[in-house]
Amino acid sequence: MFRFPVNSIRNSIFIRLVLTYLSVILPILALGVYLYHWSAKNAREEISRATTTQLSYYMEDLNREIEWLEIQQYDLVQDNELNQLAVAWEKMNGVERTAGMNYLIQRLTSIKNSSPYIKDVYVHLHSIRKTVSAAHDVYEFQQGSFDDLLASLGKEKTRLITWQQTFHLRASKASGEAGGKPLFIVQIVLDAERLKESMKQLNSYEESGSFVMDDRSSFAIASDPGSSEMMRQSAALARSSSASAFRLELDGKEYQFNKVSSAKLGLTGFIYMPAETVAKPLSKFEVWAWLFAAATLMTILIYAYSTYRFVHKPLLLLVQSFRRMEGGALDSPIEHEQKDEFGYLYHRFNHMLKKLQMLIDQDFKQKLMMQKAELKQLQSQINPHFLYNSFFILNSLARTGDTDRIEQFTNMLGEYFRFITRSGADLVPLAEETRHSRMYTEIQELRFSRRIAVEFGELPETMRTISVPRLIIQPIIENAYEHSLEKVTEEGLLRVSFEREEDEARIVVENNGEPIGESLLEELRRRLDSSSDSYEMTGMINIHRRILLTYGEGSGLSLSRSELGGLKVAIRIRLKETV
Template identity: 25%
Template sequence: MKKPTLRLRLLRSFLVILTPLVLFLYYENYYAIKIVREEVSQSTSNVLSIHITQIDRTLDEITHYLLQQIVTSDTKSAYLDMASLPETNGNYTLAKIKIHNELTSGSTAFENFHSFFAYSVKKEDFIFSRSSFTDTNDLKEMLGEYVREKVKGQSFSDWIVLRYWEKSYLVRVAQASDGVYIGAVLLLEDLIRPLRGLDYGDRWEAILLDTTGQPLTKSVMSPETMTAVNRKLVTNPLAFQVFENPADHKDYLLVSTDFKQAPLRLAAMIPEKSLLQRLPFFQGVIYLIPLGVIVIFIFYSHYLRKMLFSPMNSLIMGMRRVVKGDMEIGLKEAETEELNFLITTFNHMVSQISHLKINVYEEMLKAQQSEFKHLQAQINPHFYLNSLNIINSLSTLGENDLIKKMTEHLADYFRFITRSHRDTITIDEEVRHIRNYLEIQMLRFPEKITYNIDLPEPFSRTMILPLMIQPFVENAVIHGMEEGSKPFHIEISAGNCQEDPNCLEILIRDNGVGFTPEVLSTFNQKKFGDGTGTHMGIWNVYRRMRMAFGYQAEVTFLLGEPNGAIVRLTIPAIGAFHEMEEEEDGKADDR
């Protein structure tokens, strides 16, 4: 599992520390805005409630004024005359003048008041404190119909809302005498006009509603908004609440207040943005917090990169180059004391490792060369002893001619070894020694051994290790030849590997007894011992091949078809050994 980097851990730590602070600031500002919203909403609701209270007080005073008109002796007699005297009587006219003057003087005491009126049902005679001809005609038609309907058995006790054409009125009627009624008329637009003069921004709206939620005053609100307002007021009739306008999807403060003296309800929608426009600090902080976090994060990242990450990355890259074997590095000093100490120590360590590596490499070369020479010297006596054993056997048999040929072959071989002292030879030279060995064995076992060597010309000059093939040929003769009249045949061939054209393949085949399963498994697992047992020759060759060619050298043991054994030697076919050959030839010429 890959561990997290230092950069990631530091960034996590920064976020762990900064995130709670940012959340706290957000919560603090959110809480402050919430408190301010509630306070402003409560204050706004109180202001509107004060206006409603003032209107209620005015309505109560008007009601009291109407009742006072009925019971006051001066006005009471005038209403009685209006009810009992005919219209042609002079006192009737004086009574009407007196009532008009009284109602006109009384209407001046009330602000945003529309008109007082007196109405004789029998005579269908109206008296208005308001002198506008158009208004009085509209009022006569509306009030006359209303009073006549009420006279049929209903009482006049409360303020009611009447609508005439596109206007809505608030009306209060009282009976002054038999057939004569007095009352007050207020235009609802006049009642709400002072509220619309309050400074709550450009898009705030105040409207009067009846008990069913229907608008009584003019409004710019859409039907969709009005429906949503009514639903909100019915389901949650609070003094103030936050309301999302479906028309523009913005938040509004919805304030609703019921009138005590009339069947009316005030609904006011104030944009929340207008209420909070005096709070730029809190709103600004909300927007500045993310920007501030980004700025801090950028500076923090730049600081960490300059002070920590860049030196650390440089140090890590240097270590990776050292792992790859590149010692030619020199890291720049850091700006902090701790990292500078690490980088200086690293530079000094790399310098020491470079010198130590050179010394160790030289010692390894010397040791490897010494071991190689030792193995080379070890194989020569091994072959020599086997040859002496053959000569001894021939001497016992009295084969002097064969002994002569054998000694000539041995003399040629050891003359070559003692003269050249080379680490590599050509395959052609190796094959020449193998021919000498096989000729000796053929002299020893007439008509018992045959051989065939297939060495194409391009491979005859390829450089290999001395005595790399001969020990396997010798083992084949010693361990593979069967008793009887069947000839023992050996084949030696060289060529490129099928799987890799840059690989040289040497095959030693025979038709002998082959390998037992146990021996075949042991050999392919490279269990040749330590060079002191029965498989010393194989171990010696394998060890020298690995020292010279590395893991590209391989020895494989196979069973032949239908019988016999196969030994496959593979080494890299590179031009380095040709150069070594030229170098050795040059040294030989110098000698």
């Protein structure tokens, strides 16, 4: 699972590198997709244009062929021999009739052979009740065919008519009588099979087809006889749209249609092919496009994995090591075998840890030595006033001859000076430190027994074995006498109490001496909290720093205004790691 050494994923170098790579590769991929679709569109349009052009040529050729047949038909209508047969048949003898018929048959055969699209040529001679055909010679007059052709001449003004599953050309010779039937009708029958064969040349693609459809009757001739449904639907769509190309779905398969209309013939030509055939020339390009997309995706994954392994993961290890160092773990170097830039960073980080550990050890030792020196200096700074007053008390007791109290006082005075001047361990049990402080107050009681009362609380059993630096209570009591209680004119009170909580022990020294102002109290607190050496190293600051150095953050002296009226000093000792 990915882990990020930052609070926000978007600020991660790994994410930024991957996004930068994606911002470069995705436009290239998008360009490839665009080129593919653009090429596919152009290919479809090119195939459509080529198909439309081919179909246009076919329709033009068909129109020229029909025009040629119409010329032949017109010449036949104007033929003198044919007109003579139609008008003078009754006046001709047998030889003339036979010669005329033979000539007409030869003429019809000549017209039929002039074009591959002609299936047969008929002349329906109404005046002599004969029908002559290039394929069937002379036979009885086809009254039904004559009537149908005559009807089409009156209704439709088109060049081609659809009749009997094919296209026909027809022309007539008027009789000259008002309202009379024509002398004859010339009928040219187009060969549907030959038209189908000619349209197969338009089928350039697999599964493609073509057909020609009459614009009025929707009759069509197709190259594929099985495309009737396709012709029906395409005819309906062609009538509703003027587009030369459209698509139509039949039986779940999509087809591309191209159409060309000939107004001269009244016909529309269609070519159709499966839509997939249009895209077939791009099949190889599509394969390469998918290969390119797959290669791009693989490249993205490889780049992301490489970035994670060679950049993100080593960076995460370095960040985690820094966090351990911030937590105080200076004995956790980075184990590695890398030879790259991160290997150099790891090496310098490990070197920094060693250097930092060495500097901390040096600083700690220097501070410890300094505290010892300060303690020795404090021990040597015996208050001369206390010493003078002690001699005066001893002198007074000697004058009164109170040898018992002299013995008691000298013993207390000896124990007092022995405790503050002895060398040895810097930490002593709190019970011993408390006994020394109580002895100091008893000495002071001999001096101020009438003016200053002392309330010295009992030390709880749970606090007796706590190890504390020497001389942390007595100097505070001495400070209370010297700076506060000695100046009171009324009865003074010194109170020493002990408090214990789960993780903290407190020794509280307070008095009812001279009231302390808020500004002075803030100044004393600021001096205690200051880590600089700009202030004079007083006894109270010395005690605060020694306790803080021994027990860590949260320990030290806490100053406040006592309920008794004077200064209240609380010695706080954190017990989590020191009991």
